[in-house]
Amino acid sequence: MKNSQPKISIITPSYNQGQFIEETILSVLKQNYPNLEYIVIDGGSSDNTVDIIKKYQDKITYWVSEKDNGQSHAINKGFRRATGDIITWLNSDDCLTKDALLQVADIFKNPNINFIYGECIHFNEQGDKPLIPLPKENLKTLRIYGFPFEQPACFYKRTILEQVGYLNEEYHFAMDKELFTRIALYTDMHYFPITFCKFREHPDAKTGNIIDVARKENNQVLFNFFASLPNTRLVTYINKLGRKHKLYQHPINQYEVNYQFNRKELKLIFTKTIQPIFSDNYKNKNYKKNIAIGTELISHMPFVFFANKYLMSFFIKSIKKQILSQ
Known part of the structure; x- marks a missing residue:
């Protein structure tokens, strides 16, 4: 039937x-x-x-x-x-x-x-x-x-x-x-x-065809997600960082967060989110932005930053490129 x-x-x-x-x-x-x-x-x-x-x-x-x-x-x-x-x-x-x-x-x-x-x-x-x-x-x-x-x-x-x-x-x-x-x-x-x-x-x-636009939208989705989480100290900092460096504009909508993320999980999500941003900045020769974001991450999340070889690599390469361009 x-x-x-x-x-x-x-x-x-x-x-x-x-x-x-x-x-x-x-x-x-x-x-x-x-x-x-x-x-x-x-x-x-x-x-x-x-x-x-x-x-x-x-x-x-x-x-x-x-x-x-x-x-x-x-x-x-x-x-x-x-x-x-x-x-x-x-x-x-x-x-x-x-x-x-x-x-x-x-x-x-x-x-x-x-x-x-x-x-x-x-x-x-x-x-x-x-x-x-x-x-x-x-x-x-x-x-x-x-x-x-x-x-x-x-x-x-x-x-x-x-x-x-x-x-x-x-x-x-x-x-x-x-x-x-x-x-x-x-x-x-x-x-x-x-x-x-x-x-x-x-x-x-x-x-x-439009991979750069797609990446920007992916970043927007992830930062909207952070903006919707309970107002913990780490999330507050992530939101502040996103606004300061214009990594996203404004949350388009709010998610219903019924899963309790611990700090380790949030840091993991955040570092995976920030990696393509460093890559895009480097590709677009926006070395100053990588240096600014990296410097702030070192101040607030040193263990997360130094444990991530990908972020460290682009941070160091951006510093070298910025010095050579002066």
């Missing part, structure tokens, strides 16, 4: 991905999952995308092609329309693997599971790349600063999404990280060694 399996909602946002979207659609429809809700939200494509969608419209639960405010807005439109028990989004250049949804449904038979993630194969025009297994640790800190999984490899209950809120549409690159940060602070994330999806690498991929 159709309803013997939980309803799974898949949302595919799309814009001018006519060369890829058919493979994406087929990867979903060929799951032959008996209780599928498939929603395609197109942003008014001018290529052959709509023709391809129409080709399969009798098997697609709902689709629309109209101008929107970007990918996050398109996905949220799908979220609002979805009625499934389990939900995720699959971009129009990625694919599900064979029988992925049946395996997902089987896992969610455990009522204590709200969010799962698995493996993801990267591929390009040359074919599949070797699978790099994910870290097996289930550390809350890893979920906050790293998120070692690919977005299409995760599935979650729609009730969780309703409780933490939809995507923040102010983000265009780090919207998944921002959402998953909220979810990580709300419920456990469970890893399963199953390959659920394939992630396409191609020259027009959004994240690959």
